[in-house]
Structures are given as structure tokens and as C-alpha cells.
Amino acid sequence: MNKTRRIKELTNILNEASQAYYQENREIMSDKEFDELLDELQTLEEETGIRMSNSPTQKVGSEVVSALKKVRHEEKLLSLNKTKNLNDLRSLLKDQDGVFSIKLDGLTISLTYENGKLVQALTRGDGETGEDVLHNAKRFSNIPLEVSCKEKFTVRGEAVISYADFLKINGLLPPEEQYKNPRNLASGSVRQLNSEIAASRNIHFYAFQLSMPNKHFNRKSEQLPWIESQGFETADYFIVDRDNVEETAQWLIDKARNYKAATDGLVLTIDNIGYAKSLGATSKFPKDSLAFKWEDESIKTRLMAIEWQPGRMGNITPVAVFEPVELEGTTVSRASLHNVSILEGLKLGIGDTISVFKANMIIPQVEKNHTRSNTYQIPFYCPSCGGGVTVKKPHESKILVCTNTSCPAQLLQSLSHFVGREALNIEGLSYSSLEKFVNAGIVSSPADIFKIEQHKDKIMSFPGFGERSYHRLVQNTKKARKVSLHSLIYALGIDYIGRSASKELCRYFQNDIDAIINADVESLLNVPGFGSKMAQSVSDYFRNSRNKALVEELLSILEIQEDKTSASRVSGKIFVITGSLEHFQNRDEMERFIESLGGRLAKSVTSKTDFLITNDPSSGSSKNRKARELKVSVITERDFLSMTGS
Ligand SMILES: [Zn+2]
Numbered sequence: 001m002n003k004t005r006r007i008k009e010l011t012n013i014l015n016e017a018s019q020a021y022y023q024e025n026r027e028i029m030s031d032k033e034f035d036e037l038l039d040e041l042q043t044l045e046e047e048t049g050i051r052m053s054n055s056p057t058q059k060v061g062s063e064v065v066s067a068l069k070k071v072r073h074e075e076k077l078l079s080l081n082k083t084k085n086l087n088d089l090r091s092l093l094k095d096q097d098g099v100f101s102i103k104l105d106g107l108t109i110s111l112t113y114e115n116g117k118l119v120q121a122l123t124r125g126d127g128e129t130g131e132d133v134l135h136n137a138k139r140f141s142n143i144p145l146e147v148s149c150k151e152k153f154t155v156r157g158e159a160v161i162s163y164a165d166f167l168k169i170n171g172l173l174p175p176e177e178q179y180k181n182p183r184n185l186a187s188g189s190v191r192q193l194n195s196e197i198a199a200s201r202n203i204h205f206y207a208f209q210l211s212m213p214n215k216h217f218n219r220k221s222e223q224l225p226w227i228e229s230q231g232f233e234t235a236d237y238f239i240v241d242r243d244n245v246e247e248t249a250q251w252l253i254d255k256a257r258n259y260k261a262a263t264d265g266l267v268l269t270i271d272n273i274g275y276a277k278s279l280g281a282t283s284k285f286p287k288d289s290l291a292f293k294w295e296d297e298s299i300k301t302r303l304m305a306i307e308w309q310p311g312r313m314g315n316i317t318p319v320a321v322f323e324p325v326e327l328e329g330t331t332v333s334r335a336s337l338h339n340v341s342i343l344e345g346l347k348l349g350i351g352d353t354i355s356v357f358k359a360n361m362i363i364p365q366v367e368k369n370h371t372r373s374n375t376y377q378i379p380f381y382c383p384s385c386g387g388g389v390t391v392k393k394p395h396e397s398k399i400l401v402c403t404n405t406s407c408p409a410q411l412l413q414s415l416s417h418f419v420g421r422e423a424l425n426i427e428g429l430s431y432s433s434l435e436k437f438v439n440a441g442i443v444s445s446p447a448d449i450f451k452i453e454q455h456k457d458k459i460m461s462f463p464g465f466g467e468r469s470y471h472r473l474v475q476n477t478k479k480a481r482k483v484s485l486h487s488l489i490y491a492l493g494i495d496y497i498g499r500s501a502s503k504e505l506c507r508y509f510q511n512d513i514d515a516i517i518n519a520d521v522e523s524l525l526n527v528p529g530f531g532s533k534m535a536q537s538v539s540d541y542f543r544n545s546r547n548k549a550l551v552e553e554l555l556s557i558l559e560i561q562e563d564k565t566s567a568s569r570v571s572g573k574i575f576v577i578t579g580s581l582e583h584f585q586n587r588d589e590m591e592r593f594i595e596s597l598g599g600r601l602a603k604s605v606t607s608k609t610d611f612l613i614t615n616d617p618s619s620g621s622s623k624n625r626k627a628r629e630l631k632v633s634v635i636t637e638r639d640f641l642s643m644t645g646s
Pocket of ligand 1: 382383384385386387402403404407408409410
């Protein structure tokens with residue numbers, strides 16, 4: 001087996017084994033086997049110079065940047081001329097061979113390596129200037145951070161997120177933060193300021209182009225295997241000529257429909273590099289390549305209704321309901337219209353003939369209204385509470401918003417977020433039981449969930465609620481009173497504040513809720529990973545007296561816990577920090593964090609020291625030497641963070 005392939009295989013096997021061991025408490029190989037494979041990997045890495053981003057022999061630390069720097073591309077990135085006509089593919093080839101591949105639908109990234117190391121990662125941007133996303137590229141799931149080739153070269157490729165991950169990640173985000181399609185998610189993830197977020201998104205990179213001034217290749221079909229030999233993955237490609245290009249296209253289209261990542265077409269490029277260059281380029285497109293976009297399968301149907309779905313923040317989203325049709329193998333009868341602007345643009349009326357298609361072959365969309373009767377009237381009351389609504393335009397699009405702050409639909413959405421597994425984690429409170437409680441007037445705020453005992457008789461009279469399920473629910477609400485501050489903050493459902501932002505917020509303010517409540521926008525902007533929208537949103541939330549009252553009431557009911565894992569592992573332990581830090585802004589910040597978890601700090605390593613924290617464990621510094629002598633645990637900043645569950 002070739003060495004590059006073996007390196008990747010070992011990397012994956014070892015990662016799987018550690019995950020099974022550490023996260024699932026399952027052993028899939030003995031320690032001895034593990035060590036042997038790790039040795040083999042280390043030897044191969046040294047031999048070839050190739051080291052993957054997810055190699056267990058190294059850990060990439062997290063990094064937070066304050067903004068994405070704009071950087072000029074050394075070589076302009078042209079876009080591709082597009083066609084929907086298979087004949088054009090044959091005309092491009094004439095008597096030449098072509099390289100035909102699936103075109104992935106993500107964000108184009110350009111990776112530059114120098115002296116065998118990844119030194120730059122830029123987004124395509126406008127083709128001339130891109131954004132520096134090196135901190136996130138280092139956390140892609142499948143690229144080499146070190147390669148055997150010491151010459152400078154640049155690899156271009158597509159950063160993508162698979163459908164399966166797209167559905168999973170979107171499921172964890174509140175509705176307003178969800179992404180429309182895998183491409184938007186990939187783009188949003190690659191452009192994060194905090195590399196931890198990018199790392200959690202399982203971004204894959206598929207290379208399609210090489211630029212390397214000092215090495216001569218005759219054919220594109222020689223470049224791609226060379227790229228692979230350095231540790232990259234490429235999208236599937238095939239050599240074709242004018243006689244089989246159309247047949248191969250049909251075959252690739254079928255393949256693309258079930259591909260590992262979102263696809264948006266095929267790309268055909270002339271194989272002979274000398275000939276390709278001689279063709280030159282227009283101001284926009286190279287003349288040696290053509291992107292083939294297939295038509296999305298779209299089907300006509302009849303609009304039967306428009307439903308309005310209330311969201312947590314009072315947004316009410318229109319959904320088209322139409323006569324069921326078969327699309328890409330499934331029956332579809334609903335498609336989100338996203339907002340009022342799109343609805344108005346389609347000039348809809350009930351009974352209109354519309355065309356629907358599946359964007360990226362998964363998400364149903366209304367493409368076109370053929371009859372455009374324009375008779376539909378936007379409701380002037382909330383479909384849920386009957387209260388007033390208003391049309392707002394916070395960004396480019398108009399949205400419908402319920403103005404009743406105690407609208408049960410809004411309340412239900414925020415309650416179901418509040419009790420969710422990532423938030424207060426109260427089992428036994430499904431959406432439908434919450435709905436019963438809200439309708440019966442038992443629960444009108446998150447705090448009421450902890451007072452359900454006052455309504456025992458009423459609850460027990462609900463169909464499906466027996467003595468046992470009632471008691472279990474009461475037990476669960478009691479259990480949920482013990483909660484970490486960051487879970488509570490997340491549970492509040494503050495705009496733009498997801499899981500990791502809540503953690504960062506609590507870490508920055510050392511779990512001091514009063515400090516968080518009173519923080520102004522300026523100080524919130526100092527929280528790692530916080531941009532102006534997030535800072536403004538937190539500040540606005542706590543300026544609102546209703547919210548403030550809710551938080552105060554919750555604090556009087558709940559018992560805020562130190563993070564269980566973090567507190568017990570750090571509490572009472574003595575730490576020494578040496579060298580530069582990556583995640584924390586400076587040593588001071590890290591020391592305050594350790595102290596907030598009950599840990600203690602010392603300046604020098606002694607036999608009493610429990611942990612030496614250093615990002616360079618192999619350095620010969622005196623602290624490192626001392627730690628080794630005294631057998632003190634030496635851990636990296638990253639190890640420390642995982643120890644605290646961050
Ligand atoms: Zn309402």
C-alpha cells in the first residue's frame with residue numbers, strides 16, 4: 001500500500017480508537033496494538049514528511065482572530081464559464097483528452113505550502129483578493145498540515161460539508177441561525193473567527209487545481225495524482241475524449257446525486273497543460289475549462305395554502321403548501337418561502353400553478369409562479385395568538401413579526417429551547433406536553449416550569465399523564481435545578497448566542513452573572529469570538545426589564561453549579577503556566593480562569609505542582625526539565641481545555 005494512503009488510514013483508525021475509548025468508554029483495540037499503530041504512523045510521518053490535520057501525533061490548538069484579513073491572491077482565481085448543454089463539452093475537447101470531475105458546492109479555498117508546511121489559506125473572495133482563513137483551514141478534517149514536497153506550491157479546492165453533517169449541525173442551531181444549504185454552512189463555517197467552531201463543523205477539502213512554478217507537469221491528469229500523493233483528497237475524476245464525454249457526463253450526474261458532499265455540476269478541463277495554456281483566457285474565464293450545470297428537476301403543482309410558522313423571536317415564516325409531487329425520489333408537499341419579500345416577489349395566490357424543485361437535490365423550494373394571480377394577503381394578525389403583527393425589514397428582506405410579547409407560539413418556541421438537551425435538559429417535556437401546559441395556563445414563563453407542583457390535579461387530568469409520569473416530571477425538574485451558568489445563558493435563547501458563545505461569555509466573565517448582566521457592548525466585544533451583533537444582542541437582552549426579571553427569578557430557583565467536570569478536575573490542583581498561549585489572550589486571563597474553577601497557581605515547578613501547562617512540551621526550558629524530573633504532568637493548553645470540558 002502506498003505510504004500516503006497508509007498514513008491516512010492509520011490516522012483514521014487511531015482517531016476512532018481514541019474516540020471510542022475516551023468518549024464512549026469502549027475499547028476497540030488493546031493499548032499494545034494502539035501503541036504499535038501509533039509508532040508506525042509516527043515513523044511514516046517522519047519518513048514522508050506528511051502529517052494530516054487530524055493526526056493523533058499532534059494537536060492543533062484553537063485560535064481566535066478578531067477579523068479576517070484581506071489578502072491579494074498571487075495568481076488571480078478566475079471563475080468558470082458555464083453551460084447547460086452537453087454538446088458544448090464535446091466542442092471544448094475537439095481532438096484533445098479532458099479531465100472530467102464532479103464539481104462540489106462549497107467555498108473555494110487556496111492553500112499555499114512552503115518548506116513543507118501549510119503557510120496560507122485564502123478564500124476565493126472576488127478572485128483577486130481573498131480572506132485569510134488559515135486558523136480554520138488548520139482544523140479541516142482531511143488536509144495535510146505538513147507535506148513531503150519542500151518547494152512552494154498552491155492547491156485550490158472546495159471546502160464542503162456533507163449533507164449528513166449539514167442536517168446534524170443545523171439541528172443544533174436555533175431556527176434563526178440555521179443555514180439554508182450545505183454551501184452556506186460551509187461558507188459560514190470557514191469564515192468563523194473562532195477556529196473551535198470551524199473544527200466542530202467537520203469541514204472537508206477536495207483539491208482540484210495545482211499551481212507550482214518549479215515543477216513541470218505535462219498533463220492535468222499527472223497533477224491530480226501528485227496532489228493526492230501529498231496527502232490531499234480530490235473529487236472523483238475521469239479522463240475522457242469527445243467520443244465518450246456525453247456518456248460519462250450522464251453517468252457522473254447520476255453519481256453526483258448521491259455524492260458524499262453537495263454538488264452543483266461537473267467540470268471539464270483540457271488534460272494537456274501546454275495546449276490548455278495556449279488557449280488563454282477571456283477577462284473572466286479560462287478557455288480550457290467549462291462547468292456543466294444540470295437543470296434541477298422541477299415540477300408543476302398547485303398552491304393550496306400558505307401556512308405561517310411562528311419562531312422563537314416572534315418571526316413568522318411563510319410556508320407554501322401544495323399538491324404533493326414526487327421530487328428526486330421523495331414526496332414533497334411543503335416548501336418554506338423564507339420571508340415576506342420572497343412571498344411578495346412570487347405574486348402568489350391560492351390555486352396558482354407553481355414550479356417546485358429541490359435545491360441541491362434536498363431542500364424543496366418554490367421556483368416560479370406561472371399564474372401570478374397576486375391575490376394572497378399577508379395576515380394582519382398572528383396565526384397563533386391572534387395578536388397584532390408588523391412587517392419589519394432588519395436586513396435585506398422583509399419579515400413578519402408578532403408584536404405580542406406573550407404570544408403562546410413564541411412562548412412555546414422559547415420554552416422548548418429552554419428545556420432542550422443542550423439547555424436545562426428537562427426530560428419528559430415534549431413540545432406537545434409544553435403546548436398543553438401553555439394552553440391550560442400552567443406555564444407562561446420558563447420559571448413556571450419549576451412550579452408545576454401547584455397544578456398537580458390539573459396536570460394529572462391531562463390525557464396520557466398518570467401519577468407516575470407526573471412524579472417523574474417533577475423529579476426531572478428538580479434535577480434540572482442544578483445547572484451550569486453557561487447552560488442557563490444558552491437556555492435563555494439570546495439572539496446569536498449559541499452553545500459555544502455562552503461558554504466563552506461565562507469563561508470571560510469568570511461565571512459572574514452580575515458582571516454579564518451589567519456588561520456594556522464595549523466589554524462584551526472583548527469576549528473571544530464575539531462580534532458586534534453578538535455583543536449588542538447580549539447587551540440588549542439584559543437591558544430589557546422583563547428579561548432581567550426573568551433571570552432574577554430563575555436565579556432564585558436554580559442552583560448554579562460550577563461545571564461539574566471542570567470544577568472537580570481543576571479544583572484544589574496546583575498549576576504552573578509557561579510559554580506562550582494560543583487560546584487565552586494572555587497568561588493573566590488563563591490564571592483567572594483557573595482560579596474561577598478553584599484551581600491554584602504557582603510560579604515555579606515543585607513536587608507539589610500537579611500540572612505544568614505548556615504548548616511546547618518538548619522544549620528544554622528549565623520548567624519543562626524540572627517537571628520531567630519530578631514526574632509532574634505536562635499538558636498543553638488544549639489538554640487543559642478538554643480537561644475542563646471547554
Ligand atoms: Zn402571536
